[in-house]
Amino acid sequence: MCKKIILFVFLILFSTYSFSSGKENGIINCFEYLLEDSNKSAEEIALSLDKFESNGCNQYNFGINKQVVWIKLNPSLFTQFDQPVLVLNSSLVDHIDLFSFKNGEVINQLSNGRLSDFSSNQRDSHKIAFSITRQEKQADFILVKLENSDKKIFISNIMESGDFDDSLEFEFILFGLLTGVFVGLFFYNLFLYFSVRDDIYFVYVVHTLLVWFAQASILGFTQFLLWPDWDWMNSRSIVIFSSLVSIVGILFLKMFLSTKRFVPMLDFGFNFIFFVYGFILANAFFFSITLSYQVILVTQSIVVLYVLYVAYAVLRSGFRPARYYLLAWSLFMIGIFLFVFSEMGIIPTNALTAYIMPFGSALEVVLLSFALADKINILKKEKEEEQAERLRVLRENENLIREQNTILEEKVKSRTEELEFALKNLQNTQSQLVNQEKMASLGQLTAGIAHEINNPINFVSSNITPLKRDIKDILEIIDFYRDSGQKEFTPETKKEAKKLEEDLELDYVLDEVDQLLKGMEDGAKRTVEIVKGLRLFSRVDEQDVKKVDIHDGINSTLILLNSSIPGKIRILREFGELPMVECLAGKINQVFMNILNNAVHALADHLDSIPDPKILITTKSFSDHVQIEIEDNGPGMPDHVKNKIFEPFFTTKPVGKGTGLGLSIVYSIIENHKGTLAVETEEGKGTTFIITLPIYQNAPKYD
Numbered sequence: 001m002c003k004k005i006i007l008f009v010f011l012i013l014f015s016t017y018s019f020s021s022g023k024e025n026g027i028i029n030c031f032e033y034l035l036e037d038s039n040k041s042a043e044e045i046a047l048s049l050d051k052f053e054s055n056g057c058n059q060y061n062f063g064i065n066k067q068v069v070w071i072k073l074n075p076s077l078f079t080q081f082d083q084p085v086l087v088l089n090s091s092l093v094d095h096i097d098l099f100s101f102k103n104g105e106v107i108n109q110l111s112n113g114r115l116s117d118f119s120s121n122q123r124d125s126h127k128i129a130f131s132i133t134r135q136e137k138q139a140d141f142i143l144v145k146l147e148n149s150d151k152k153i154f155i156s157n158i159m160e161s162g163d164f165d166d167s168l169e170f171e172f173i174l175f176g177l178l179t180g181v182f183v184g185l186f187f188y189n190l191f192l193y194f195s196v197r198d199d200i201y202f203v204y205v206v207h208t209l210l211v212w213f214a215q216a217s218i219l220g221f222t223q224f225l226l227w228p229d230w231d232w233m234n235s236r237s238i239v240i241f242s243s244l245v246s247i248v249g250i251l252f253l254k255m256f257l258s259t260k261r262f263v264p265m266l267d268f269g270f271n272f273i274f275f276v277y278g279f280i281l282a283n284a285f286f287f288s289i290t291l292s293y294q295v296i297l298v299t300q301s302i303v304v305l306y307v308l309y310v311a312y313a314v315l316r317s318g319f320r321p322a323r324y325y326l327l328a329w330s331l332f333m334i335g336i337f338l339f340v341f342s343e344m345g346i347i348p349t350n351a352l353t354a355y356i357m358p359f360g361s362a363l364e365v366v367l368l369s370f371a372l373a374d375k376i377n378i379l380k381k382e383k384e385e386e387q388a389e390r391l392r393v394l395r396e397n398e399n400l401i402r403e404q405n406t407i408l409e410e411k412v413k414s415r416t417e418e419l420e421f422a423l424k425n426l427q428n429t430q431s432q433l434v435n436q437e438k439m440a441s442l443g444q445l446t447a448g449i450a451h452e453i454n455n456p457i458n459f460v461s462s463n464i465t466p467l468k469r470d471i472k473d474i475l476e477i478i479d480f481y482r483d484s485g486q487k488e489f490t491p492e493t494k495k496e497a498k499k500l501e502e503d504l505e506l507d508y509v510l511d512e513v514d515q516l517l518k519g520m521e522d523g524a525k526r527t528v529e530i531v532k533g534l535r536l537f538s539r540v541d542e543q544d545v546k547k548v549d550i551h552d553g554i555n556s557t558l559i560l561l562n563s564s565i566p567g568k569i570r571i572l573r574e575f576g577e578l579p580m581v582e583c584l585a586g587k588i589n590q591v592f593m594n595i596l597n598n599a600v601h602a603l604a605d606h607l608d609s610i611p612d613p614k615i616l617i618t619t620k621s622f623s624d625h626v627q628i629e630i631e632d633n634g635p636g637m638p639d640h641v642k643n644k645i646f647e648p649f650f651t652t653k654p655v656g657k658g659t660g661l662g663l664s665i666v667y668s669i670i671e672n673h674k675g676t677l678a679v680e681t682e683e684g685k686g687t688t689f690i691i692t693l694p695i696y697q698n699a700p701k702y703d
Contacts, residue, residue, distance in 0.1 A: 026081075026158045026159050027157040027158075028156050028157060028158065030054070030055065030057040031054075031055055031071050031072060031154070032052035032053060032054050032071070032072040033052060033053060033062075033069060033071050034048065034051055034052045034053070034069075034070040034072075035062065035067045035068070035069060036067065036068045036070060037067055037068075039068060042097075042099040042101075042106055042143055042145065043105075043106065045145075046101055046143065052070070052072050062151075062153070062154075063151065063152060064150065064290060064293050064294050065152070065290070066290060069145075069152050069154065071144040071146065071154055072141055072143055073141070073142040073143075075100075075136055075137055075138070075140070075142055078132045078136060078137050078158060081132075081158060081159070081160055082160060083131070083132075083160055084131075084132040084137075084158050084159070084160065084161075085129050085130065085131055085158070085160070085161050085164040086098070086156055087127055087156060087157055087158075087159060088127065088128040088129070088154070088155065088156045089153075089157070090128070090153055090155060091114065091126055091128055091218075091219065091223070092114065092148070092150050092151070092218065092220070092238065093113050093114065093128055093146060093147075093148050093150075094113050094114060094115045094147050094148045095111070095113040095115055095116060095145070095146075096111070096112050096113045096128060096144065096145065096146050096147070097109060097110070097111050097112075097145040098110040098111075098142060098143075098145075099143045099144075099145070100136045100139040101140050101141050101142070102139050102140055103140065107135050108133065108135040110130045112130065113128060113147075114220070114223050114231075114234045115234060125224065126171075126219065126221050126224035127168070127220060128220075131161065132158075149235055149289045149293065150235075150290075150293050151293070171219075175216075175221060178215070178359075178362055179216075181362055181365070182208055182209075182211070182362070185366065185369050186208050186212075189201050189205050189208070189369065189372070190205045193205060199255065200252065200256060200372070201372070203248060203251050204368065204369070204372060207245065207248045207252050207368075208365050210245045210248055211245050211362075211364070211365055213237070213241045214238065214241035214244075214245045215362070217237040217241055222234075222237055223237075235289055236284050236285075236289055236292075238293075239280060239281075239289065240281065242300070243277045243284075246273075246277055246299075246300070247274060247277050249307075250270050250273060250274070250303075250307070252368070253307060253310070253311070253325070254270065256321065256325060257311060257319060257321070257325060258319065259314060262313070262319055266310045266313060267310075269306065273303055273306070276295070276299050277299070279295070280299065307329055308329055308330065311325050311326045311329055324368075325367075328364045328367030331367065335359065460524050460527075464520055464521050464524060467517065468517050471513060478506075485497055544584075545582050545584060546582065546583075546585065547580035547581065548580065548581055548582075548583055548585040550581055550619060550626060551578065551619065553588055553589045554575075554617060554628075556589065557589055557592040557593050557596060558571060558596070560593070561593070561596055561597060564597075564600060566603075566604055566607065566613075568607055568613055569600065569603050569604070569607075569614065570615070571614070571615050572614055572615065572616045572617065574616065574617070574618045574619070575617075575618075575619045576619050576620050576621055578626050579621060579695055581695055582694075583673055583693060583697065584673070587669045587672075587673070588673070588693070590666075590669065591666045591670060592628075592630075594663065595630050595663075595666060595689050595691075596615065596630060599630060599634065599687070600615070602634035602687065603615070603632055603633075603634045606634060606635050609635075610633060613633065614633055615630065615631070615632050616629075616630075616631045616632075617629070617630055617631075618631070624695055624696070625675070625692050625693060625694045625695055626695060627690065627691065627692050628690075628691040628692075628693070629688055630688070631686065631688040631689075632686050632687055633685075633686040634686050634687060635683065635686075636682050636684055636685050636686050637679075637681045637683065638683055642679060642681055645663050645679065647664065670693070673697065674697065675691065675693040675694060676691075676692045677691055678690045
């Protein structure tokens, strides 16, 4: 697209150049001239024709100075045209007068120029042109007076009036196209500025507007369209707008190429350039416009080279958008150099040099727009790459976070296991403390009860035998009296004795006394067994590991539980021959108590649904350990309950019915005895607790 636009503009430039120089014999190449410092009249100059010099048909740029240029033309130049028009290629002439002489006198005078009265011009156009009449054709010679604060160049050609009108129309079309390009770029980038709020677009918009004013001033369209009678601006517009264009263009350069970041030393040099342009503007506003023209011609040549070098240095730094800027500035630089060289008289001034800078400026503005678009694309690509990089970093961070989370989870898991182990130890310690406290309290209680019951029951037990003996004696006396009374009592006495026996129900009393004595004897024996069981269960006096009869511990436990066992529950014992087992008797008895008590409760809660509730206690002996199995045919337990029954404070009983410490204490006791405790259960098929205890704890196996 960029190449097509450049090619199109150069084709227009070439066609313009070809059209303007279509008639080679119409160009005024040869003439005589005179430079005069004083402001003399045309008549006075006509008397000094011998002082005129020939330009050699190749020199017609008289530089920038305060002198007045007089040019002598031969009227024969116009005779070959029907309606000739003398046209100056440059519209930047302050005053130009054309004097026709006949017999040493001025027979006609024509005036034009950017500072002349625009309404008095012969032609309504932006160009300086004179319609040649019959008087000019019949004159002896023609003098042209050229006054200008800017460059003094006399480049002119002669063409037919119709051709001149056609060229004006073509130039208006060309200028319209040029203006259209500027307007399109102006509003497009203005829209971008309000859309993205990037200051560089605003600077570009201002730069585009100033370039249009500068080039329109060079071509004379500002005087023709905007301020035809504003002489002050007409004489200064080129300097003002060219300086402003350079200032804003350098600001655009600094922002677009980021010179402060890439080439800070070169960026500092722009401060001197700003100072020079400030001087040019101040001088143009308040002092000599001619000096401003002279300074700006030299400054522009230096600035374009400096800017080109800065852009190249930025490109070398790796900033890709500098490519388009270099291309745009190179084309603009070519236009400036050709224009400046023509102004300085280094190269001939023609249509090409007259139009090269406007077209170079247009190309510069177009290419700068492409540069902005290219920068946007590059920035977009860099942003995408940056986003991709951020995404990559984000993914790496996510992976790192996952790894850290995994590590943290492992640490948390490890720490949790440690905490669970510590909690388990704490719970075990707590249960042991509770167990110890419970056992201590229970031992003290049972010991006290056993002691308190033991004294009266010993008294009862010791008195039953003599009481039976005494009652036997009394019964013998009663039998003697009854036998003797049958022999010796009178009938009346016998009758009274018989009546007394019947009233007292003596035979029943005698049988009742015998039964009471038997019941007292049985109760005393039962009480003695209970006291013995309490003493065996508590073993308060036994704090060390001793050899114990496991069967005695089971039996004593059953004695204690006898009152709480419903009569429907059968207790079955299948005891094998067991050796004496080293253990803490009180602790092992507590194990039997808790397991048997749980079995009794499990059966008691389901007596209606179990046809034959029973508890089977089996003991077996092995080489180094004994095994006790306590089996019930109760409802059993589901797996989720089975897995938790040994946990402290876990219970399936209602609130207030259990603490959840029983089986936990049992497990701790068996574990401390280096034994094992297993449970086999299934819903609806009962539960079996299997206890294994080593025969020996600390004592040698053989002693």
